[in-house]
Amino acid sequence: MTDVLKAGVAGAGVFGGYHANKYAETEGAELVAIYDHDIERAKERADKFGAKGFDNYDAFLAQVDVLTIATPATTHASLAAKAIAAGKHVLVEKPIAMTVDEADALIEAAEAKGVFIQVGHQERYVAAAFGLFDREVPQKVTSRRMNRYSPRAGDVSVVLDLMIHDLDLLAQLTGRSDADILRIESRKEKGDFADYVDVTLDIGGVQARLIASRLEDDPVRDLRMEYLDGQVHLDFLKREVANTTPEPVAADFSGDDLPLALKDPLGFGTESFLAAVRSGVSPAVPGQAGRRALAMALAIEEAIDA
Known part of the structure; x- marks a missing residue:
């Protein structure tokens, strides 16, 4: 694992912007890519951070070590599954998926691939x-x-x-x-x-x-x-x-x-996610917790x- 983790955010909406800010502010992470189906919106958001905007998800994944999925809830499972298959660590906003079967598939895939999935229950x-x-x-x-x-x-x-x-x-x-x-x-x-x-x-x-x-x-x-x-x-x-x-x-x-958990829960969650990736210790809110909720x-x- 490199000293600086290359981070990306899928979703250039309001909440995706919040997550992008946290990666940009967090030591040991470099925000390098923003994905959105609307390329102009992706580029506009990315330009604010000196990152690159993508409307091709596979190309976006190739740029990052870790990513946050902050797209509409109905897309969480499919985007997370592709990221895990590509060997990326994923922080997915709640809900983890739309069905329990989808959640189970993500958890099993992450375990098989040796990557983490954390759920955004801040x-x-x-x-x-x-x-x-x-x-x-x-x-x-x-x-x-x-x-x-x-x-x-x-x-x-x-x-x-x-x-x-x-x-x-x-x-x-x-x-x-x-x-x-x-x-x-x-x-x-x-x-x-x-x-x-x-x-x-x-x-x-x-x-x-x-x-x-x-x-x-x-x-x-x-x-x-x-x-x-x-x-x-x-x-x-x-x-x-x-x-x-x-x-x-x-x-x-x-x-x-x-404490950061009270002052900035989203920032605390980002730091916890990155710490889990670095240490190899299960994240604070693992996929199983997201599945339970x-x-x-x-x-x-x-x-x-x-």
Whole structure:
């Protein structure tokens, strides 16, 4: 492995731009290529970093050691499969794929090829920084992930777009993924897929209510965990922590010297991915974690359609 990893980003949209910025800012990586089906958009994005734009994916892959896939969700599996076949390490944005079979195929292919696949569940790093995974399992969990509408992710429902982050957190908090759906409410307004979903789950005796929406005027993003001796409430937008339990949280939003996982989860994920590639140690959010969150999300989607 060379000292500097040549990095690329598939997808020249808004989120692809975020990932491109992180590679450009991260020591030990050189952003060399941007891929997009629209060559002008690829070149425009690449020019900002002194990189090269491509609309030929195979030619793009030939330039890089590692890449991030930040294209529409429906293309994640096919682009990741081609990258893995080419021997490239892949950071794929959530969801890892559109079906569990696709996710399994990617995981198996990466293992056979000896490359890593990491999934972009950035909220995992925030929760870990607060020490939430080191505490006892909560009795009750409530999450709200409610955003303004954007056509960016209109190819999937709000479950695969937003709620999947909270499903990953729930699986980590409880150590389980075998959830029973107790109640579900959904509606679609902007297209063919649900834009609002409110679901209550039982996961190993833990009751979890997850609300995801992309129809809001005033965004909300928070997480509440209730324990026998109190509760912890994280407001990610207001950057506030309320803790009524005797056990302190491991970090908070105060102070100027925030850990990178709180200050810049996307940057932390990029650094973690590159560190995994260099060290040969499994990434922080491996393909199996993405598959687990995907399976839970698809179960909710089936309940919506039932």
